[in-house]
Ligand SMILES: Nc1ncnc2c1ncn2[C@@H]1O[C@H](COP(=O)(O)OP(=O)(O)OP(=O)(O)O)[C@@H](O)[C@H]1O
């Protein structure tokens with residue numbers, strides 16, 4: 001099966017990009033969450049999306065996924081066919097082993113079990129999961145489970161990976177083990193965005209988009225937005 | 230940039246995932262198989278019991294002689310005509326009878342035994358309505374004794390017993406229970422005689438019952454006597470005049486067992502895969518095709534449904550044996566229909582449940598947990 005890009009149709013040599021320009025969003029009957037937001041996201045870096053609680057981080061991820069249409073501005077995707085998510089609470093199949101979770105997306109890429117297991121082991125090593133690869137998901141610690149979600153996302157080989165609060169459910173020490181491997185997701189060839197309010201997670205990323213810098217400054221901004229067609 | 234990734238999962242990989250799900254307990258095969266076995270097994274067992282009950286009632290009706298019509302016409306029944314009724318329409322047996330000389334047994338001179346003469350075809354009829362019946366294979370000629378007489382004489386088929394008319398050989402001993410049937414053959418010795426000649430009764434057994442046979446029965450009468458017209462009666466009226474086996478089957482409490490079991494299977498199969506919607510949505514999200522997932526879920530369901538099917542089928546076989554009602558195979562197959570219906574709808578339900586999981590609901594499912 002040949003995958004068709006759902007992008008603008010322009011064949012971009014050299015890779016994939018997600019381009020946000022002039023983005024602003026509000027839900028019906030609520031004030032603007034953010035405004036005047038523009039960025040270019042490329043593979044090879046992990047971008048942190050920060051801002052106070054309720055500032056619209058998760059909402060922006062949904063806009064990037066194409067699930068939510070922004071009130072103003074637009075997102076352009078180039079070479080982005082598949083978008084993946086990692087949520088704050090890791091979920092898996094309780095009685096299946098850790099390595100089975102990482103091998104599954106590889107089996108879905110027409111690999112044999114032996115090939116998939118080999119590749120899964122390589123990926124898991126990058127997320128410090130070698131020790132637990134044969135352990136059942138239900139026996140993993142929170143940090144291990146969250147790292148497994150990241151490893152599985154790498155195996156799934158998304159074009160755009162959206163990670164929402166990966167350490168929100170973890171204590172400091174456990175969160176540190178996740179933050180330590182977060183950069184490895186960015187090296188995987190996907191565009192990676194991590195929404196977080198954990199400063200350590202932010203520090204593990206290569207670049208920061210801070211929604212606090214894009215809060216509507218005045219009523220003027222709101223009126224400008226409303227004047228647009 | 231266009232990438233070319235083959236997203237077809239290998240059949241061996243699909244099978245491997247199914248086996249790992251079953252062996253790891255992810256399928257929860259034990260729970261669902263147990264529910265299937267209990268639920269569908271009980272429905273099918275109830276149906277087997279009901280069908281056996283109907284068959285028992287029908288067999289009992291015939292065995293009691295309720296399906297036998299007797300025509301009585303003094304000195305007016307033609308033996309040949311009566312015998313020839315056998316095989317006409319629904320008539321399974323026909324025989325002509327007349328009183329013979331009372332017989333006094335040497336062992337019991339004070340209580341004479343009713344003597345009856347009958348065409349040889351009566352023996353075939355007795356095999357339907359006078360069970361248990363024992364026939365001596367070595368004795369072609371000889372008399373037939375009712376069990377009441379035989380037990381007094383302690384006679385066995387093949388024995389020779391002394392009578393007032395000389396010694397006679399016992400060819401058969403039949404049972405004539407006091408269950409409401411006419412007592413003519415109750416304490417009797419029947420002597421088979423040639424069908425030539427005139428008799429006073431013609432008996433026919435019909436199955437299934439039919440209203441038109443009385444006309445046929447009247448054909449056995451010659452020289453009708455206007456002063457003493459022929460009368461037709463049911464040999465045993467205690468079980469009612471009619472018994473419609475098909476209607477009883479259709480009306481049985483469990484006639485809808487197939488539907489009920491089918492719906493139970495549909496719900497069970499749906500529940501089994503619907504409860505794994507988060508896992509299925511996850512697999513879709515990491516790039517597994519819906520087709521591969523449906524095959525995988527189907528395989529897992531086939532494994533536990535087949536195991537349950539075999540167990541229920543074996544249990545029903547045991548039940549049919551314990552009920553002891555013939556025809557055992559036919560009764561077993563009737564019960565099995567509900568089980569097979571349930572197995573098929575369980576697979577269908579599992580496919581529906583697996584189809585209902587949506588990748589887009591992933592965030593929603595994840596929060597549900
Ligand atoms: N579908 C919706 N309809 C209306 N309001 C919504 C909807 N989704 C989110 N909101 C509101 O929009 C605001 C931003 O929500 P969002 O989840 O994006 O914030 P966040 O930055 O991710 O916060 P947190 O750090 O707590 O996760 C919140 O006030 C939220 O209540």
Ligand SMILES: [Mg+2]
Pocket residue numbers: 057058059164165195
């Ligand atoms: Mg959020």
